[in-house]
Amino acid sequence: MTALSDRPTTHAPAVGSDVRRIDGPAKVRGRAPYAYEHELDSSPAFVAIVQSPVARGRVVSIDASAAEALPGVLAVLTHENAPRLGEVVEEIRVLQSATVQYAGEPVAAVVAETSEVARDAIGRVVVRYDSEAPDVVLSVDRDDLYAPEQLMAGFETDSVIGDVDAALAAAPVAVDVTYATPVQHNQPIEMHATVARWDGDVLRMWDANQGPHNLVPVLTSAFGITEDQLHVVSPYVGGAFGSKAFTHVHQLLAGMAARVTGRTVKLELTRQQMSSLVGHRTPTIQRLRLGAEADGTLTAISHEVVEHTSRNAEFAEQTATATRLLYAAPARRTTHRLARLDVPAPTIMRAPGETPGVYALESAMDELAVALGMDPVELRVHNEPARDPERDVPWSSRNLVACLRQGAERFGWAGRDPRPRVREVGRRLVGTGVAASTYPTRRRPSQCRIEAVPGKATVVSIDASDIGTGAWTALTQIAADALGVAMAEVDLRIGDSRLPKASGAGGSTGTTSWGPAIQAAAQALRERVHAEHGGQLPAGGVVVTGSSGPGEEVERFSMHAFGAHFAEVRVDRDTGEVRVPRMTSVFAAGRIVNATTARSQFLGGMTMGLSMALHEESVLDAVHGHFANHDLAEYHVATNADVGEMDISWLDEVDEHVNPLGAKGIGEIGIVGAAAAIGNAYWHATGRRVRDLPITPEAFFRGE
Amino acid sequence: MREFRYEKATDPAGAVATLTAAPEGAYLGGGTNLVDLMRLGVATPDVLVDVRQLTSTEVEDLPDGGLRIGAAVPNADLAAEPRVRERFPLLAQALLAGASGQLRNRATTGGNLLQRTRCTYFTDVTMPCNKRAPGSGCGAVAGYHRNLAVLGATNRGGDDGHTCIATHPSDMAVALRALDATVRVLGAEGERAVPIGELHRLPGEDPSRDTTLAHGELITAIDVPALPWATRSRYRKVRDRASYAFALVSVAAAMDLRGTGPDAVVADVRIALGGVAHVPWRATVAEDALRGGPATEEAFAAAVAAELAAADPLPENAFKLPMATNLVTRTLLQISGEARA
The missing domain is CATH 3.90.1170.50 (Aldehyde oxidase/xanthine dehydrogenase, a/b hammerhead)
Structure with missing residues (x-):
């Protein structure tokens, strides 16, 4: 443990390397007990x-x-x-x-x-x-829509800057479109x-x-x-x-x-029971109005959201909050209204807020690009804000433009014919689309305890949670580097309420919250060994604690990860079947701790976005008030055969402001915007603008 | 889930005797559908008679060039059988379009024919369903029905005791319907041969009955008669995702084309549709319209339109009509194109 007294030099850094899941062997051998499997x-x-x-x-x-x-x-x-x-x-x-x-x-x-x-x-x-x-049907015409006091995660219900209606009326080019997303359900493999x-x-x-x-x-x-x-x-x-x-x-x-x-x-719970007992994503109806100068400069953005909650709970999804920061515009407005229906309480689902909200905004941006006769990548680049347009603070880092440029290069966007329905491969209509992605960077208070005894693996204890993300591995990497030891010399303990209190896995905050807490405890260990034991770990060992949480950076900076999705869509002109043979996505999400598990996070998010675009819909029966298609035979999620070539990459983004680790969180940015890229490509393939998800085969036959 | 007894007979006749004496019992084949229904409380047998190892797992040649398929042949094996792939490509394609690799390994040929509808009101015991609980009404007509029937349904608005818009879920059965297969059945009274068109039944006044089989009757084999021109045949399935989804619409088709070029004539044709009715739907109106006529896109489309004239779609499944028209037309064009080539 001599490395405790120095900067780690005896081991190559584990963070940033490509380490396989340390819990993988136990999982594939059935020796990692899940909740129901504990033999007690x-x-x-x-x-x-x-x-x-x-x-x-x-x-x-x-x-x-x-x-x-x-x-x-x-x-x-x-x-x-x-x-x-x-x-x-x-x-x-x-x-x-x-x-x-x-x-x-x-x-x-x-x-x-x-x-x-x-x-x-x-x-x-x-x-x-x-x-x-029962009263379960959401519509914008209901007379009982109300404004909640605040949205989930503490966001304000509405935001208004400037005279939006006047700016829209004066805009040389404008779009006024309404998008709808259905109820969706999380379908983890473990019930x-x-x-x-x-x-x-x-x-x-x-x-x-x-x-x-x-x-x-x-x-x-x-x-x-x-x-x-x-x-x-x-x-x-x-x-x-x-x-x-x-x-x-x-x-x-x-x-x-x-x-x-x-x-x-x-x-x-049974799979069917999960439809009513563990929450769902609210349906949304979103009116987007965008006004622009003829050169594509946005002059007004209006994003009005209607969604539902239950009689027994107020769950106000923060659907339009990403619209408050994605693009520059002098006049801007976001609103959220709820209807209380006879439904189970909604809950968190895969980037709540950003996922449906950015779908609508990025679809509307595509419609604006068409109205302007402007390339949709260039429209986005043209409206890049230098500072957070509503908070008026600097970005901790923002590399959306670089993601768009790198993605366009990798995807082969250059020279794209903007006209819809002019490409065919066999009986398939072919189109391409683009959309931006963003997700907030946050951290939450977390504590860690480290017990170091000479000759033994160092015990790192924190009530972190690995829900399949790779936290077991990433936190061991972070601990190894912070302690200056090899990963094998770290004995990580997580997932137990008797361990030091830490935040839950959610909001893409796991690594950003737990990693700095582990770093702080390791630093405390180093200082203790120096100050009290002359730089040598005593025979009886040392126990220290450390903690981390949000600091003044929250006020000083606007902190977000960004990304860009490009998708190719093929639509069978006989049957309306939609397939996505390839996607290219590029992310700027700060420091990437583990390339293998990070790629899995991005891939999982993109697949969920594809699934949202083409498959996922929980149908509320208006007579009985239940979710009618409440099993995996009828609630379709994308299967392996639906996922084509997924080209995933990220920028080596350095952000010294967000947290000591420099990581931004990667659990959710993969899904945000992905459905819009696919929907935009569907329009480019078919000439049909589908404004309600999912885009199932029958969308091709509407009005025919 | 009701407790049940498990029985294993030594021969088919013993199984028939056991089940005939157990009015609430059921045969267990691969169990890929029945066990699900038992977990859901939809099926509540008091005894399961395991027939998986009682009937044949072989595919044998028939004297006329057809095939006899043992009822216990796994779907995966049947799809891989070289004689099936060569003589009846539409059957192999239909099998591979169904379920997943794991399910096809487990599911039997006989059991596949006897799958029950996947209508969500049928599989939810808290909902009305005339098929599961006769007289309780139909929840699907006013509810979720985008995947349900447009042909041959009993639709009186959902509140009466007969309304049923369920579909038959099998892909394989659609191909066998096109091939005029015969289902060999053993009952207490002995053996009988049931043309596949008489095996499944429309809901009529009794949606609870999917087939014409009497309780205790056991499918022992399926005979597929020779059809030399079935070497040019296809099964195409439209579904929400690339794999592992039931058909929105599917078609099994074969064509006997005489002559070449634009003068080619449809000497004979077989068309069966899946995903549109309570039974695998044989498109006899379309077949009659095409027989002896030209093999053109216009003729194909007109024939399907004639077949679908009897359709009675609901708001959420009306898309199946243009979808079926396109699908059948395109499939027939592909087959006739191959024939000409």
Whole structure:
């Protein structure tokens, strides 16, 4: 450990190198236990959920006698007998009242000796309802649209600069277009699962989430326990995308079932249940008005968003916030209005806000380029703002133009014929499109503890979360460099609420929050060893802590990652089938910690963008109020066969302002704008401007 | 999920006897559809009679040049069978257009024919569905139906006890319908041969019944009669994504073209459609219109239009009509182009 006293010199830096996932071998061998797989108890009990088919109404009566009589049934919980929960937000007050606020709301839970008996029993619970017709259809004409006090993540609801309407009226060239995006659902491969057990008055939970500490305030309040009485363990998580960020009803049901039966209980949601119990992305209706001079200079940007939330929660997605910074224009306006509908509470999904919002803005920019007769890359470059156009602060770094230029070069954009529907390969119409991407750079407070003992691997403890992103690997790289040791000499511990508190995985903040905390702890270790032990690690070892969080850079700079997507689309002129044979995307996202896992993050985001453009839509049944296509046979996500050649690269961007690591976060920028590039290419291929996603084959036949 | 008993008979007759005596039982083949339906509570058999190893896994030559396909032949094996690929390319193409590699390894030929609709109201026990719960109504007519039937459906607005706009999900069955296959069935009364056109049924007044098979009858084999000109045949499937999706519209087609150049005449033709009806839909109106006529784009399009004149689409699935017209026309042009070449 002599390297502690010096700058690391004995090892090549791990950060920036191309290291394979250190958790990969355990995962492919089945030795990395996911939530449901923890073997804790030779005879766990199983929980199954009875859901309301009624979207709006109340439970009149529940007859559980037939279910209770089934051999193997341990308990049937209903709102009449379930433990009372402490204070939690309304959307998760499960089995606390007879009121039903959305289709699929749990009205009873069966605990049984086997999952088969539990599932059999739920069909024997007889529930009678008083129901009303649900109100689930969003439109701009509703008279109950309202402005929320603020948007998610603390953004202001509206922003207005200048006289937008006057600027639009005076603009020589303008577009006024409305885009719509449907409800979408996260589809992580691991369904939400919880194993819960009470050891006396201590609740232990093995759970699939985006950060064990995220659950702590909710679970302690719900069950009336202290933080010391709660232990949440989540070492491996099979995807989340936002759906595992918040505490949902299944975690509370598992805790209640374990308390009532005194058993270890297992609860895994079905894929169908995920449509109603763990959130969705709101649909959006977005009116975009852009005004420009004849040379393409934007004079006005107006982006008005209508979206939904639920009766039991206000989830105000920040859809138009990226429009506040992407382009320069003297007059600008963004607004958000909500309708409260009889639907489950929306939640975070894959770059909430930026994903639907930039889709609409970047589609409208393409329409403006067509109206101007201007190349869409040049239109974007022409409106590049020198400073954040609404906050009036400098960028910490901004390389959108470089991304557009490099992407155009790699894609072969030069010489593109702007005319639509003039290219064919066989029976396929061919087109190309471009769109910009951006995502905020943030960090959140996080703490780390390091225990160094001579001759042993250094234990680095932080309640970080690897939801499949590669955090196990990236944080080990960061720790190795910070400690000046090889990666093998780092013993990383994450995914446990009894580790030092850290932020959850979300908002592309994991590496930017946890990495600097690890660096700070390593620095504290170095200083301690110098100051108190003469530069030599004492035989008894040293324990230090370090922390990191947002600083004054938040006020001084506008901090964002940027990117550019280019897509080729082919549309079968007989069947309307849409395929994307290739995409080129270039990102400027600060320092890249691991090229392999970073590429996977970008690729995953781009694939989700493709999937959003062409496939994903949860259909709300207006009569019953449920999501009708609630399984993977009918809710289509892109499969391997849908993903063509993906050319992914990034700029070597140095940003000394964002955080000590210089990283900007890469979890979400890949999806933002990708659907717009594909939609724009679809127009270029077909001459048809589809303004509501997804672009399924029938779009080609509309009006014919 | 209801608890069930698992039985394994020693021969087909024993299986038939076992299931005939168990009115709530079901045969288990590959289980790729049935097990899903059991998990969903849609199928609630009290006994499963495993027939996967009872019927043949062989493809045998028939004297006329056709093929006898054992009911237990896995879909993957059938698609890879050289005689199928050579004599009936549309059948191999249809098989490969269905499901995923893993499912095709598991699924059997007999089971494939007996798949149930993927209508989301059928697979959700909390929703009305006349097929699953006779008399409960049809949720799909006023709800989610972009993937459902435009031909042969019983559509009285959804609230009556008969409305059903379900589609049959199989790709393979569409090709077999075009090939006039015969389904060999063993029942308590002995063996019988069912023309595939009489196996599946339209919903009519009883949407709960997908086929004409009696309870306990077991498919033992499928005979595909010789059709020399089926070497020029195709299966094309339109779907939302490149793989692993049910057909929005599909077509299985073969053509016997006589003569060359612009004077070529359609001596005979087979056309079956998938994704449009409760059954694999044989386009007999279109076939009749084409037989003896010219092999031109106009003739093809007019024939499909005549076939689809009986269609009764809903707002969200009306696109299937122009889509089917284009698909069939283009497929027939491709086949006739190959024939001329």
